[in-house]
Amino acid sequence: MLLRASGEHDEVEHDFDAIVAARGNAESVPDAGLLSDFADAAIDGNAARLWATRERVLEALGSAALTDTAATVAIFNAVVKVADATGIPIEDYKIEPTLDLRAELGIDEFGQAHS
Amino acid sequence: MTSEPLDYSRARWPIRADLTSAHQRAWQRLGAPGTWLTGQQRVAVAAEVRAAPACARCHRLAAALSPFSEPDGKHTVATGLPDTWIDVIHRVRNDAARLTDAWYERVIADGLRPQEYVEIVGVLATVVAVDSFCDALSIDRHALPEPIPGEPPRVFPANARAGLARVPTLAPEDVTDAEADLYKGLSGANIHRALSLVPAEVLGFFDIDSVMYLPDRQLRDFAHEPRAISHAQIEFVAARVSALNNCFY
Numbered sequence: 001m002l003l004r005a006s007g008e009h010d011e012v013e014h015d016f017d018a019i020v021a022a023r024g025n026a027e028s029v030p031d032a033g034l035l036s037d038f039a040d041a042a043i044d045g046n047a048a049r050l051w052a053t054r055e056r057v058l059e060a061l062g063s064a065a066l067t068d069t070a071a072t073v074a075i076f077n078a079v080v081k082v083a084d085a086t087g088i089p090i091e092d093y094k095i096e097p098t099l100d101l102r103a104e105l106g107i108d109e110f111g112q113a114h115s
Numbered sequence: 116m117t118s119e120p121l122d123y124s125r126a127r128w129p130i131r132a133d134l135t136s137a138h139q140r141a142w143q144r145l146g147a148p149g150t151w152l153t154g155q156q157r158v159a160v161a162a163e164v165r166a167a168p169a170c171a172r173c174h175r176l177a178a179a180l181s182p183f184s185e186p187d188g189k190h191t192v193a194t195g196l197p198d199t200w201i202d203v204i205h206r207v208r209n210d211a212a213r214l215t216d217a218w219y220e221r222v223i224a225d226g227l228r229p230q231e232y233v234e235i236v237g238v239l240a241t242v243v244a245v246d247s248f249c250d251a252l253s254i255d256r257h258a259l260p261e262p263i264p265g266e267p268p269r270v271f272p273a274n275a276r277a278g279l280a281r282v283p284t285l286a287p288e289d290v291t292d293a294e295a296d297l298y299k300g301l302s303g304a305n306i307h308r309a310l311s312l313v314p315a316e317v318l319g320f321f322d323i324d325s326v327m328y329l330p331d332r333q334l335r336d337f338a339h340e341p342r343a344i345s346h347a348q349i350e351f352v353a354a355r356v357s358a359l360n361n362c363f364y
Contacts, residue, residue, distance in 0.1 A: 029351040035344075039355045042251040051253065063128035064343035067252070071134060072344075072352045074247035075327035078240040079306065080362035082320065084211035085236045086309040087219070087281030 034060055035069060042073045121257045137326040138248075138257075141241050141319065146260030149238070150313045151230045151269055154262035157238050159194045160204060161259050164242045166193030167208040182206070182213045199225045203235055208243070212361035219281050229282050230271050230312055237316030244323055275312050285311040301331050328353070 029035070038057050041050040057066045082088075121142045123130035145161055148154050167173060170191040176182045190205045199222055206214060223229060249256045274289035285294065287303035297314045301307045301321060310316040325331070329341065329349065337346050344352075 029347050030345070031348065032351055035348055035352050036355050038251075039352050040359065042247070043356060043359045045250070047253075050251070054252070062343065064131075067128070067130055067134070068342040068344050068349070069352055070248055070251035071327040072349050073251055073356055075244050075324055076353045076356040077247045077360065078244035078320075079324070079328075080357055080360040081207055081211045081243060082236060082240045082309050083306060083362055084214055084360075085207045085239075085281075086233070086284075087214070087216065088284075088305045088309040089280065091305050 031061060038069055039073050042070065043077060123254065126252065126254050131326075133326050134248075137323045138245050141245060141323050142257060142260050144315075144319050145238065145241060147263045148265040148267045149234050150271075150315050151228065151234045151267050152238070153267060154265065156196075157234075158259050158262045159196050160200070160235055160238045161242045163192065163194045163196055163201060163204045164208050164239050165246065165256075166191070167205045170205055170209065173205050173209040177210055182210050183215075183218065199227045200231075200235065203227065203232060204239060207236060207239055214281075216281055230269075233282055233310050233312045234316055237310050237313060237320055240320055241323065244320075244327060248327065271312055272314060279305065280309060282309075283312050284308040285314070300325070 034053075034057055038050075038053045041053040044050075054066065057069060061069075121135075121139050123135050145157055146154050147157075149157050152160070167190075172185060172188045172190050175188075176185060179185075190201050192201050194201075196204070203222060206218070219232075222232065246256050248254075270293075272285040272289075272291070272294050274291060275283040275285045276289070277283045279286075285297065285308065287298050287308075290297055294314045297311065297317055298307060301317075307317060307321065310320060329346075333339070333341055340346065342349060
């Protein structure tokens with residue numbers, strides 16, 4: 001996950017808690033609320049909600065952005081299954097720099113059920 | 116379902132040509148003999164992946180404190196695949212975050228080879244990626260390909276080792292001539308190694324990953340934005356999807 005690295009490049013600090021809590025108010029990311037709503041609707045699969053959210057993305061960001069957002073949602077919906085099915089661990093070199101982030105996101109709590 | 120060949124010509128707006136091409140390649144691989152599974156088995160796995168979200172047992176298990184609370188339960192199946200395969204497909208499709216090493220060991224003890232497990236996961240991931248894309252845009256899902264006859268070679272990397280993950284993996288430094296292109300264009304990060312017991316699944320999955328997400332070389336090239344959404348937006352969406360899936364990686 002390179003959101004932190006992206007933030008460092010852009011000299012902004014992202015609100016990772018907003019990502020997990022679905023508040024959609026990570027103000028450092030343009031259109032975060034809209035993108036979060038679309039990702040939530042796409043994963044949830046509620047057709048009416050997805051349709052409404054997609055139209056909002058289309059109107060605000062355009063068809064190319066909608067396509068790329070859908071592609072990102074779709075591939076990460078698969079990547080997470082590869083990671084979880086194979087039990088692949090996070091790299092050692094990523095652990096120390098992401099300790100605070102992992103605690104903030106509650107990610108370590110996800111992993112405790114795996115052993 | 117749309118009919119063959121796979122295309123996005125009926126979408127409400129143009130779909131990037133590289134996305135269409137990558138999905139076409141993925142569908143061709145799906146129907147062809149793999150490394151350990153026949154084309155028929157790969158297409159059957161894909162069909163079961165599509166049916167799994169409607170499984171009544173999986174719905175009950177998802178709501179249960181333990182995903183293993185119905186040891187004698189039966190999944191609602193769509194294919195004639197063996198029970199062990201069905202359990203793998205349904206659990207990875209519907210509740211992957213709660214899989215355990217103990218469950219995996221039971222699956223292997225029941226006769227599923229680790230290589231078969233990895234290829235099943237690779238097929239599943241491909242179908243989930245392409246179907247999720249279609250679903251997100253309300254494009255009809257593509258008809259599954261006709262299986263191509265032929266026997267899989269059933270080979271695996273000689274230097275694959277246990278230890279890193281639940282499944283044996285091949286480290287970049289252990290690659291031999293037989294897998295020379297395995298990590299070409301990839302950093303060899305752990306997620307790249309996840310399916311490396313079956314190198315063709317790494318190549319296939321990251322063929323679509325590089326087009327749907329970003330090529331590895333562009334991951335940290337924050338000065339250039341190759342997509343219609345920015346690096347920050349892409350990573351935000353990726354993080355949100357990971358969180359929704361309770362993914363620990």
